[in-house]
Amino acid sequence: MNSMINDSSSATALRDNADVAEALGRSYSAGFITEIEMTGLPPGLDEGTIRAISAVKHEPEWMTEWRLQAYRHWLTMPKPDWAKLNIDPIDYQAISYYAAPKKQPKSLDEVDPALLETYEKLGVPLHERAALAGVAVDAVFDSVSVGTTFRKQLADAGVLFCSMSEAIREYPEIVQKYLGSVVPTGDNFFAALNSAVFSDGSFVFIPKGVRCPMELSTYFRINAQNTGQFERTLIVAEERAHVSYLEGCTAPKRDENQLHAAVVELVALEGAQIKYSTVQNWYPGDENGVGGIYNFVTKRGDCRGDDSKICWTQVETGSAITWKYPSVVLRGDRSVGEFYSVALTHHFQQADTGTKMIHIGKHTKSKIVSKGISAGRSSNSYRGLVKMEKGAEGARNYTQCDSLLIGKQCGAHTFPYMEVKNPTAIVEHEATTSKISDDQMFYCRARGIPEEDAVSMIVDGFCKQVFRELPMEFAVEAKKLLEVSLEGAVG
Amino acid sequence: MLKIENLHARVEGKEILKGLSLEVNAGEVHAIMGPNGAGKSTLGNVLSGRDGYEVTAGSVTYNGIDLLALAPEARAAAGVFLAFQYPVEIPGVNNTYFLRAALNAQRKVRGEKELDSMQFLKLVREKLKVMQISDELLHRAVNEGFSGGEKKRNEIFQMAVLEPQLAILDETDSGLDIDALKQVAQGVNTLRSPERAFLMITHYQRLLDYVVPDFVHVLAGGRIVESGDRSLALKLEAHGYAGIGASHPAVPHQAGAQA
Numbered sequence: 001m002n003s004m005i006n007d008s009s010s011a012t013a014l015r016d017n018a019d020v021a022e023a024l025g026r027s028y029s030a031g032f033i034t035e036i037e038m039t040g041l042p043p044g045l046d047e048g049t050i051r052a053i054s055a056v057k058h059e060p061e062w063m064t065e066w067r068l069q070a071y072r073h074w075l076t077m078p079k080p081d082w083a084k085l086n087i088d089p090i091d092y093q094a095i096s097y098y099a100a101p102k103k104q105p106k107s108l109d110e111v112d113p114a115l116l117e118t119y120e121k122l123g124v125p126l127h128e129r130a131a132l133a134g135v136a137v138d139a140v141f142d143s144v145s146v147g148t149t150f151r152k153q154l155a156d157a158g159v160l161f162c163s164m165s166e167a168i169r170e171y172p173e174i175v176q177k178y179l180g181s182v183v184p185t186g187d188n189f190f191a192a193l194n195s196a197v198f199s200d201g202s203f204v205f206i207p208k209g210v211r212c213p214m215e216l217s218t219y220f221r222i223n224a225q226n227t228g229q230f231e232r233t234l235i236v237a238e239e240r241a242h243v244s245y246l247e248g249c250t251a252p253k254r255d256e257n258q259l260h261a262a263v264v265e266l267v268a269l270e271g272a273q274i275k276y277s278t279v280q281n282w283y284p285g286d287e288n289g290v291g292g293i294y295n296f297v298t299k300r301g302d303c304r305g306d307d308s309k310i311c312w313t314q315v316e317t318g319s320a321i322t323w324k325y326p327s328v329v330l331r332g333d334r335s336v337g338e339f340y341s342v343a344l345t346h347h348f349q350q351a352d353t354g355t356k357m358i359h360i361g362k363h364t365k366s367k368i369v370s371k372g373i374s375a376g377r378s379s380n381s382y383r384g385l386v387k388m389e390k391g392a393e394g395a396r397n398y399t400q401c402d403s404l405l406i407g408k409q410c411g412a413h414t415f416p417y418m419e420v421k422n423p424t425a426i427v428e429h430e431a432t433t434s435k436i437s438d439d440q441m442f443y444c445r446a447r448g449i450p451e452e453d454a455v456s457m458i459v460d461g462f463c464k465q466v467f468r469e470l471p472m473e474f475a476v477e478a479k480k481l482l483e484v485s486l487e488g489a490v491g
Numbered sequence: 492m493l494k495i496e497n498l499h500a501r502v503e504g505k506e507i508l509k510g511l512s513l514e515v516n517a518g519e520v521h522a523i524m525g526p527n528g529a530g531k532s533t534l535g536n537v538l539s540g541r542d543g544y545e546v547t548a549g550s551v552t553y554n555g556i557d558l559l560a561l562a563p564e565a566r567a568a569a570g571v572f573l574a575f576q577y578p579v580e581i582p583g584v585n586n587t588y589f590l591r592a593a594l595n596a597q598r599k600v601r602g603e604k605e606l607d608s609m610q611f612l613k614l615v616r617e618k619l620k621v622m623q624i625s626d627e628l629l630h631r632a633v634n635e636g637f638s639g640g641e642k643k644r645n646e647i648f649q650m651a652v653l654e655p656q657l658a659i660l661d662e663t664d665s666g667l668d669i670d671a672l673k674q675v676a677q678g679v680n681t682l683r684s685p686e687r688a689f690l691m692i693t694h695y696q697r698l699l700d701y702v703v704p705d706f707v708h709v710l711a712g713g714r715i716v717e718s719g720d721r722s723l724a725l726k727l728e729a730h731g732y733a734g735i736g737a738s739h740p741a742v743p744h745q746a747g748a749q750a
């Protein structure tokens with residue numbers, strides 16, 4: 001274990017100049033609220049709530065039962081407290097479990113202009129004329145999907161891409177076969193809650209041998225107050241199918257904390273490849289630590305077939321608290337799991353994130369590259385598990401964990417766990433902790449680069465290995481996002 | 492162009508520069524020599540505005556403005572360049588990208604149009620030819636894994652691209668093999684012009700065979716204790732610094748003893 005608290009005696013490191021930091025503030029440009037007529041359920045949670053969600057969505061009986069069984073299990077589970085986080089107790093009865101725009105559009109043309117404008121402002125135009133070239137988008141607003149672009153082109157290629165609600169109605173046999181097969185309903189506290197109350201999310205199915213002709217993406221937006229967002233995403237790639245999927249997330253600035261508890265399941269059959277990228281920019285709370293999203297997410301991929309591959313790439317800059325460990329179960333022989341992560345925390349943000357690589361099949365390989373950046377008074381932890389099961393003959397893991405500290409009041413921690421039950425398996429781990437040095441800052445400034453730009457540049461360099469893994473246009477986004485998130489980090 | 496008067500500066504509470512005066516005109520090349528720990532790099536750092544170097548007395552006027560009032564990046568934009576004695580590594584940041592960001596940041600401050608990547612590439616190609624630098628270094632991260640000599644050459648290359656008015660070279664000749672030394676010298680000579688001035692900090696008179704200075708100064712104990720032409724450098728090479736401070740009536744006793 002390698003844990004390091006940034007010690008305040010090193011006065012030569014970058015100072016946290018409170019005045020300048022305050023003056024610059026932190027601009028969260030996605031912090032606006034959309035005025036739109038909503039319907040929803042009042043706060044509170046019981047079996048009636050769950051039946052109501054299921055009924056609103058016209059779900060089949062099996063789905064309602066699945067939810068209820070998860071709920072009953074959830075009631076028996078203790079609340080988790082093991083992660084290295086400071087969490088005020090969450091009042092689950094104070095949350096509304098369903099919120100949706102009143103007018104339910106049948107197609108993109110019917111989507112409320114206020115919503116279109118919202119996504120436009122967030123840089124995700126939904127009109128296909130203006131849409132990002134080569135990227136199909138499913139837009140989820142609070143609890144429901146408000147539209148999916150490029151459906152026709154995708155359908156022609158045999159790709160199913162729609163909201164989860166729709167998938168439950170239209171493709172029940174696929175959903176029933178795979179839902180909960182990677183993350184069982186009772187997997188953990190938040191996964192159980194999600195299974196009971198999940199409202200919407202994306203569904204992707206790539207049939208045998210198909211390479212998805214474009215990037216798929218979901219854009220999650222929390223708007224309504226006192227609402228939790230419980231999305232559920234399922235991606236299935238059949239034999240030799242390929243898909244690259246990206247999710248983006250934002251929420252308005254509010255003083256209350258809001259809960260986001262998602263579950264994402266990926267299934268890769270023989271020879272299939274799934275690349276899942278996340279740019280998470282939920283509202284992080286203000287510079288005093290008021291408000292912000294609690295982001296508790298269970299993401300897991302199952303390399304079910306031989307020679308399959310799942311790659312998670314994440315850029316996490318938002319949320320007051322992030323608790324998430326995208327994992328890969330390497331079941332198929334020679335299957336490959338990868339995890340590339342940039343997690344940035346500032347002000348009072350807390351992030352506890354990492355991955356789990358469970359090697360079951362022979363000659364399975366995993367690679368973990370984690371870059372944690374802490375500024376302000378934030379705390380940033382990497383927590384990773386690499387498990388080599390008995391049968392994981394010749395399996396290999398390489399883990400690289402780097403932390404970068406900005407200022408002297410933040411902390412970075414690394415918790416790598418390893419379990420090796422096969423003597424032929426090889427696990428490698430490297431970790432570094434560094435600061436942006438005075439020398440680096442002066443070197444940049446002496447060349448004419450202003451302080452803030454110098455910090456972004458150095459941070460960007462630090463994250464290079466991860467940004468390289470993102471689809472081109474999102475790498476540019478991610479870079480900008482880091483710049484914005486770091487505003488006021490130096491003074 | 493540059494007028495330093497009675498400059499006193501402290502680092503970590505310790506006085507390093509103790510009444511240093513020096514005047515540099517456009518078009519001139521000044522060599523600064525002096526024993527280890529004399530304050531040569533400190534002078535470069537003070538002129539470039541490094542944090543932690545506190546000026547307690549004296550003034551520095553550059554093109555009629557108070558240089559000490561400017562932030563480091565503003566000094567760079569105003570044409571002051573420091574080639575570092577120990578160039579810094581910035582992992583993951585592409586060398587060319589870094590240099591373009593620097594040039595454009597300076598141009599922006601000066602109200603000039605920023606260069607797009609095509610224009611910048613063209614500029615870089617021209618400069619590469621003049622400096623005889625392999626373009627392989629351009630694709631790597633800033634100074635990361637560069638050899639000592641490569642780092643120094645990269646500094647000169649940056650200078651060539653940024654085209655400063657006042658270039659301070661802090662031991663850019665140290666650690667270079669003879670061919671690299673010639674290249675660096677050639678780079679400096681190419682950039683010599685009536686509008687540009689150089690302060691070359693060096694320990695070796697050999698550099699001065701290739702870049703012939705207009706003046707040679709000896710910095711010891713935080714002041715300029717002797718000034719002369721090239722022949723002073725040859726004298727130092729032959730006799731060391733021993734005779735310098737003591738034989739000079741203008742120098743206080745402690746000068747030269749500082750190390």
Ligand SMILES: Nc1ncnc2c1ncn2[C@@H]1O[C@H](COP(=O)(O)OP(=O)(O)OP(=O)(O)O)[C@@H](O)[C@H]1O
Binds near residue numbers: 531750
């Ligand atoms: N940041 C600092 N902290 C503490 N002392 C410093 C610092 N910078 C310089 N000094 C001290 O100031 C004195 C002058 O240092 P400086 O680097 O200017 O010498 P120099 O003339 O460049 O020497 P050299 O020829 O070895 O490069 C030295 O005694 C050095 O230890």
Ligand SMILES: [Mg+2]
Binds near residue numbers: 661
């Ligand atoms: Mg020096």
